[in-house]
Amino acid sequence: MSSQKKKNFQIEAFKHRVVVDPKYAEKTWKILEHAIHEIYNHNASGLSFEELYRNAYNMVLHKFGEKLYTGLVSTMTSHLKEIALSIEASQGALFLEELERKWTEHNKALQMIRDILMYMDRTFIPSTHKTPVHELGLNLWRDNIVHTIKIQTRLRDRLLELVQRERSGEVIDRGLMRNVIKMLMDLGPSVYQEDFEKPFLRLSADFYRGESQLFIESCDCGDYLKKAEKRLNEEIERVSHYLDAKSEVKITNVVEKEMIESQMTRLVHMENSGLVNMLMNDKYDDLGRMYNLFRRVPNGLSLIRDVMTSHIRETGKQLVTDPERLKDPVDFVQRLLDEKDKNDKIIHLAFNNDKMFQNALNSSFEHFINLNVRSPEFISLFVDDKLRKGLKGVSEEDVETVLDKVMMLFRYLQEKDVFEKYYKQHLAKRLLSNKSVSEDAERSLILKLKTECGYQFTSKLEGMFTDIKTSDDTMQGFYAAMGHELGDSPSLAVHVLTTGSWPTQLTTTCNLPPEILTVCDKFKTYYLGTHNGRRLTWQTNMGSADIKATFNKGQKHELNVSTYQMCVLMLFNNGDGLSYTEIEQATEIPTLELKRCLQSLACVKGKNVLRKEPMGKDIGEDDTFFFNDKFASKFYKVKIGTVVAQKESEPEKLETRQRVEEDRKPQIEAAIVRIMKARRVLDHNNIVAEVTKQLQSRFLPNPVVIKKRIESLIEREFLERDKDDRKLYRYLA
Amino acid sequence: MMKKDECVKLISAEGFEFIVDINAAMVSQTIRNMLTSPGGFAETEHREVRFPEISTTILEKICQYFYWSLQYASGKETEFHIEPELTLELMMAANYLHT
Numbered sequence: 001m002s003s004q005k006k007k008n009f010q011i012e013a014f015k016h017r018v019v020v021d022p023k024y025a026e027k028t029w030k031i032l033e034h035a036i037h038e039i040y041n042h043n044a045s046g047l048s049f050e051e052l053y054r055n056a057y058n059m060v061l062h063k064f065g066e067k068l069y070t071g072l073v074s075t076m077t078s079h080l081k082e083i084a085l086s087i088e089a090s091q092g093a094l095f096l097e098e099l100e101r102k103w104t105e106h107n108k109a110l111q112m113i114r115d116i117l118m119y120m121d122r123t124f125i126p127s128t129h130k131t132p133v134h135e136l137g138l139n140l141w142r143d144n145i146v147h148t149i150k151i152q153t154r155l156r157d158r159l160l161e162l163v164q165r166e167r168s169g170e171v172i173d174r175g176l177m178r179n180v181i182k183m184l185m186d187l188g189p190s191v192y193q194e195d196f197e198k199p200f201l202r203l204s205a206d207f208y209r210g211e212s213q214l215f216i217e218s219c220d221c222g223d224y225l226k227k228a229e230k231r232l233n234e235e236i237e238r239v240s241h242y243l244d245a246k247s248e249v250k251i252t253n254v255v256e257k258e259m260i261e262s263q264m265t266r267l268v269h270m271e272n273s274g275l276v277n278m279l280m281n282d283k284y285d286d287l288g289r290m291y292n293l294f295r296r297v298p299n300g301l302s303l304i305r306d307v308m309t310s311h312i313r314e315t316g317k318q319l320v321t322d323p324e325r326l327k328d329p330v331d332f333v334q335r336l337l338d339e340k341d342k343n344d345k346i347i348h349l350a351f352n353n354d355k356m357f358q359n360a361l362n363s364s365f366e367h368f369i370n371l372n373v374r375s376p377e378f379i380s381l382f383v384d385d386k387l388r389k390g391l392k393g394v395s396e397e398d399v400e401t402v403l404d405k406v407m408m409l410f411r412y413l414q415e416k417d418v419f420e421k422y423y424k425q426h427l428a429k430r431l432l433s434n435k436s437v438s439e440d441a442e443r444s445l446i447l448k449l450k451t452e453c454g455y456q457f458t459s460k461l462e463g464m465f466t467d468i469k470t471s472d473d474t475m476q477g478f479y480a481a482m483g484h485e486l487g488d489s490p491s492l493a494v495h496v497l498t499t500g501s502w503p504t505q506l507t508t509t510c511n512l513p514p515e516i517l518t519v520c521d522k523f524k525t526y527y528l529g530t531h532n533g534r535r536l537t538w539q540t541n542m543g544s545a546d547i548k549a550t551f552n553k554g555q556k557h558e559l560n561v562s563t564y565q566m567c568v569l570m571l572f573n574n575g576d577g578l579s580y581t582e583i584e585q586a587t588e589i590p591t592l593e594l595k596r597c598l599q600s601l602a603c604v605k606g607k608n609v610l611r612k613e614p615m616g617k618d619i620g621e622d623d624t625f626f627f628n629d630k631f632a633s634k635f636y637k638v639k640i641g642t643v644v645a646q647k648e649s650e651p652e653k654l655e656t657r658q659r660v661e662e663d664r665k666p667q668i669e670a671a672i673v674r675i676m677k678a679r680r681v682l683d684h685n686n687i688v689a690e691v692t693k694q695l696q697s698r699f700l701p702n703p704v705v706i707k708k709r710i711e712s713l714i715e716r717e718f719l720e721r722d723k724d725d726r727k728l729y730r731y732l733a
Numbered sequence: 734m735m736k737k738d739e740c741v742k743l744i745s746a747e748g749f750e751f752i753v754d755i756n757a758a759m760v761s762q763t764i765r766n767m768l769t770s771p772g773g774f775a776e777t778e779h780r781e782v783r784f785p786e787i788s789t790t791i792l793e794k795i796c797q798y799f800y801w802s803l804q805y806a807s808g809k810e811t812e813f814h815i816e817p818e819l820t821l822e823l824m825m826a827a828n829y830l831h832t
């Protein structure tokens with residue numbers, strides 16, 4: 001066995017000094033104590049870190065950690081007590097500076113001490129659950145300096161004083177503030193909160209309470225809001241510069257509560273400068289400011305919304321019930337659009353397109369537009385005006401814009417079926433007199449209505465367009481086939497209208513002059529030859545004619561007149577001085593229409609191709625009419641037609657309304673049957689609710705009418721009443 | 734990334750001077766604290782540290798350890814060999830130096 005060179009594994013005794021000296025601990029401690037003193041007196045440069053570290057290390061190693069720790073505590077405490085005295089002694093403004101300086105020094109010393117005593121921190125302290133050195137240093141500082149009565153009060157007062165000075169416009173030392181506040185934060189969140197934050201918030205609340213009182217008495221709404229905003233921004237800036245970020249929310253809450261929340265009702269309702277005034281005068285800046293400030297407090301925005309809503313409703317109600325406005329439907333609708341635009345702009349510019357406000361606006365408009373039952377008619381008249389002449393020469397985009405706006409008003413209507421009726425009437429007149437400015441615009445609007453309301457709404461309207469086109473083709477065919485036969489007959493242009501698509505008209509009696517009758521009959525023969533099984537009826541109340549007339553001095557004029565007017569005028573070819581009765585007998589035109597017709601021929605200045613005796617505006621049954629030789633006009637072509645869409649007269653209005661009610665009955669019945677077929681059994685209230693829901697996109701059904709329809713259906717054995725419960729209905733297959 | 738190539742002098746009980754790179758020395762937390770502590774301790778001023786209680790052999794081994802530690806940290810996984818008779822003193826020193 002080779003003897004390996006085995007190194008002797010010897011555990012030698014500690015090379016370190018063995019503790020023989022009982023006073024070893026005391027001696028070592030003294031060295032460290034001395035070092036701490038030196039550190040506090042800024043004399044550390046001579047010391048050797050290693051030596052101190054080793055001493056501390058040894059103390060801990062030899063189980064004198066307790067002594068070391070206790071010694072540390074008492075040494076630091078006595079130093080701190082001295083420091084406290086020096087801080088207390090400083091005067092006035094120097095107080096904070098002294099505090100800050102001493103704090104900085106203390107931190108530095110603390111770090112040095114901790115570094116030397118690192119070993120104790122690492123090993124002794126965790127095992128004995130004592131406070132680590134750094135934290136210990138902070139706690140001692142807190143207990144011996146910041147929380148001594150004199151310093152604590154003075155510190156707090158001084159800090160708050162500086163804040164107040166800054167609030168009144170003075171410039172203060174922000175760096176100093178920041179460091180002192182940071183000291184409080186370092187000492188623990190509770191220190192910061194108890195010693196500074198709570199008193200700060202209390203003081204601020206008092207201050208702002210006072211400010212708000214002062215301002216509200218002396219400023220108008222706009223100014224007050226500006227001031228409040230300024231203060232709010234100030235506080236936010238203050239926090240960012242020298243306070244704990246967590247305080248931002250707390251102080252802004254204080255400002256919001258004292259300056260905004262407590263005064264908001266008063267501000268909004270301030271006379272001559274409050275919310276209503278701002279809305280009326282488009283004060284976008286002020287409104288935007290109010291929005292931004294009020295959204296910070298609970299119920300702030302709902303307050304604005306409520307006041308705005310009632311204002312819009314009030315304004316709108318005045319608009320729709322003002323008798324002056326109602327005289328001009330086009331102007332009426334234009335004003336509604338203007339009002340909507342104005343409010344849209346406010347919401348867009350000042351209220352950040354907030355949905356809550358848009359909804360409030362929509363509901364207000366819906367409310368007051370439906371206060372006036374003529375709104376559907378007026379909107380249709382507005383469209384009519386635009387499509388006749390308003391949109392002439394307007395670019396395609398602008399046309400779309402106008403139509404979209406119309407659609408927007410349409411959506412607000414509760415009685416959409418009334419609109420449909422009027423729209424059909426007006427469209428018919430436009431198509432027949434060929435007065436539409438742009439077919440593209442017409443079609444575009446119909447498309448929008450279709451998208452909004454579905455196919456059924458517009459199918460008939462589209463039928464009307466088709467009829468016009470077909471009629472053009474038919475006329476071409478007619479002249480191609482029969483042209484040679486017609487010779488000198490008056491030229492004819494016929495629109496063949498499918499009955500279901502066009503607004504129902506009562507056919508009236510009217511005797512056409514013989515020349516016209518001939519060519520009309522020829523057309524009828526031609527048409528019925530190519531279309532079997534159809535029946536044609538002349539609608540004399542919807543036609544128009546161009547007549548050439550020669551007057552006294554030989555001037556010729558071309559007159560554009562309605563069919564009725566043409567019939568009357570043609571009579572004068574065969575005689576002059578015809579009485580009312582004679583005319584009536586010859587033409588067989590109904591009274592109301594005849595009177596209107598004669599009025600437009602004899603009583604309107606510039607268009608009086610007939611002369612009436614006796615003179616006057618009204619047509620009496622004893623009047624006599626003469627051909628007016630002296631008629632003169634600047635223009636060659638004179639228009640005397642009366643086929644223009646107009647605001648309805650009272651009787652016409654009633655008639656239309658009646659028709660609408662009649663049309664509604666089958667719709668209600670269809671809805672009831674649909675519902676009952678699905679549900680089989682249902683009670684009265686639920687039927688009413690369901691029917692209303694189904695029909696609400698067209699109109700709002702009257703519960704009384706619904707009840708009547710149910711009873712009618714029961715009579716016709718579509719439904720039956722339950723034998724036991726009178727309120728329950730059953731579907732009969 | 735590294736500081737300027739500064740050096741620090743480590744002096745053993747017998748007076749041997751080991752000049753090492755500062756980053757190597759800072760592997761020891763104690764030395765790191767020493768050098769970064771505020772206040773002008775003598776060591777920071779002169780950039781030299783005396784260890785009257787650490788022998789030359791041990792201090793030499795410790796310096797080797799510093800460099801090995803840096804290499805290991807940057808990816809080179811080699812072994813660090815410790816002679817058995819040095820173990821105890823090395824451990825004590827390591828404890829002292831918080832390495």
